[in-house]
Structure formats: structure tokens, C-alpha cells
Amino acid sequence: MRAVILLSGGLDSATALAIARSESRECLALSIIYGQRHEIELAAAKRVAAAIGVAEHVIYPLDLRVFGASALTDDIAVPKDAVGAAGIPVTYVPARNTIFLSLALGYAEARRAEEIWLGVNAVDYSGYPDCRPEFIEAFQQVILRGTRSGVEVGQPRIVVPLIRMSKAEIIRRGTALGVDYALTHSCYDPDAAGRACGHCDSCLLRRKGFEEAGVGDPTVYSKR
């Protein structure tokens, strides 16, 4: 079975790819590169794709800075040590997963893929609305009503294997499948050498996940 998979180079999408491969999917990876950390994320996505194995890898540069309004695309400071703060954080990027899924959908339809895999998670996450099951279900309806393949054959189907797993469960699952997390990059605010800050939401969730999983954390943190 053929599947398009959104691959950011982070821990979650790497694990999702490993699960897809373990379930014999032919994987077409799509990396949408946007915002401030193009080079670091792109390098991680390429390492992960090469290590786990994909049938092809499309790198799609997307300029979301045209629209602005997020700490991940603008020059707004990334919040530190703030996981669990109320509300949706400033690192929310307007409509990000809607845009990413729609591009994955175009790719899947063009290549007749039967599934779209996405490593979103609604347990140990930053509170973004576009990581929740109700968003995924709504987007599935868009596919069924608004695309040729959806109307004619009821596909592609969105697969979100991690959505109800804790970060520790994700790390244990990936480790069992042989994922080398040293290849992945999660930090929202790395230093010039690409080292993780250790204090943004993404670093905190990742750190806590390795601790709870009882798996050694291979992340190289900045000394800042």
C-alpha cells in the first residue's frame, strides 16, 4: 500500500515513518520547509528519510512568512520553560497543519496514494488545535467531499498513529523499531550549530519523554 507521509525531521514524524515502514507501506515522504530553521530541519528530514527508508522524498519550500503572525515564522521570541501555560502558544503557526495536509493531499492524489500519514499527537503536545482528533476527522471529510479520489474511491485516508500516545510511548515504540533519535531535530530555537535550546516547549516535551521512557536522550543541547 502506498502512503504519503509528512516528514518534518522531528521525533514524532520519524516514529510515524518507522511504524509505516514496519506495516509494509511504500512511503512517499513530503517535507515542507518553512520559516526560520530551513537548513536544520531539512538536514534532519533527509537523514531520517535515508535511515528509515522512503520510495521518494519531495522537499517543498513554502514561504509562510508572507502571512506572518507566529514565533516560528516571525521575529517573535520563542517562549521558554512554559509548557502547560494556558491557551494556544505564540509558536502556533496560522493554519499550518491544514496547509501541510492539503499539500500532502495534492501529492497523494497525484500519485494515487491510499493513505496520508501524519505524526501529530494530542497528549504531550503544545496545545495546537490542528493536532487534535477533531481536526483530523474534519479534514478527512474535506477529502471525501472535495477531491476526485475522495468522491470516487473514498481515499486517501488520514492515518495518525501517534495521536493518543504519550511522548514516552512514542519513544519506546520508535526505539523498539530501531529509530535513531540522534538523527532527529525538535527544538524551536536551536543555536547556530544546530544544538537544541533545551527550554522551548518542544525541547521540554522531548526531554520529559526520554526520561519517562527510560531511554537515553541522544539530543545535543546548547550550553546557553
Next chain:
Amino acid sequence: MRAVILLSGGLDSATALAIARSESRECLALSIIYGQRHEIELAAAKRVAAAIGVAEHVIYPLDLRVFGASALTDDIAVPKDAVGAAGIPVTYVPARNTIFLSLALGYAEARRAEEIWLGVNAVDYSGYPDCRPEFIEAFQQVILRGTRSGVEVGQPRIVVPLIRMSKAEIIRRGTALGVDYALTHSCYDPDAAGRACGHCDSCLLRRKGFEEAGVGDPTVYSKR
């Protein structure tokens, strides 16, 4: 009230813009330029935006040829004199309006626009699934469940003023609002000078619309 409007440079989106302006919307126009006819469509969108009036105009180049699989993005021949043929035509672009709406959504959220206007039409149209009311309703649900502004304030709302109008009704409405249709471009297969072919789905629907509306057709057709 602020509205993002998708502006292709065609007859429908020009009319939608004129209606939005007549209803006192502050319009942020978004032209997503893709595929084979960049220059002609971009020039038409710029003419229309300048003539009808927008607060700003973002030109967004999007490379859909990476994914392929449509006569509008690949080197597949555009069908001629085939309106009403069974099924979804080869000019269907995978997930096009889903991708366009998702980018408009990112723009609307970033700029706090309360509406997204879209000139889709499900009467005199080519049969694309992503022009139908059920698609629009599904995408509205994605906004309400998957974006910060949707979850928090129930916006932006998608507005589709033309969706149940015939092409003749659209042309009469736009003419009453002073739209100069000579500025617009609809043809899927123009010649090198930008003249319309007169025989693709889009030309046939446009031609018939002017005839039925009893309005002179200002389109310059190629002599081919």
C-alpha cells in the same frame, strides 16, 4: 469588515471581489499562481485588483507541478468542446481548492480577517468536486476545529456568493456593479499572445454566459 479573497484573474473571482467591495469589505486579495499560465493569469489578477480596489494584494507562487497529474499543470492536452462530458475532467488539479483555501486561511488568520471569499460556482462549472457546497461546508468545519481563530472566535467564515448562480446571472450581477470583463482571463489554453482558445470548458462556459446574459462578450479569441 476585513476579508481575504482568492483572486485568480478570472470572471468569477472578479465578480466576487466586486460584490465584496459593494458590501463594504476591506479586501486582502490572494492570487496563487501555479502551473502553465503564470504570466497571463498574474497580469489579469493585477488588472482586476487595481480596477476594483483592494487593500493589499499578495501574489503567491506555488509549484504544483512537483505533484503533477493534471492538464493544468502537466503537459496533458486540454480537452476542447467537451463541456458536459461525464465525470470529473482531466483539467481537475488534485486538491487545488483545498490547497488554495488553506493558504487563504493562513493569510486570514495572520491578518485577523473575519471572512474568506471564494468565487466558486456549482452551476455552470466543469464538475470539479471542490467547487460544490458540501466541500465548502466541510472546509468550514476544518476552520472551526483546527485553527486558533476558529476555535476561539468561530472565524473566519467562508463566503461563496456565486455558488448557486448561473454564469449569466454572475455576468449580469458583475456588469451591474461595473466590472470590466475585458480585464479578466478565463481560458485554460490561451495562445502566446494571451488570446482565449474559445473551445476549452472555461471558454465555452464563459461564452455561453455572455450570450445568455445578453451582455457583449469582450473576450479576444484566437483565430485558431
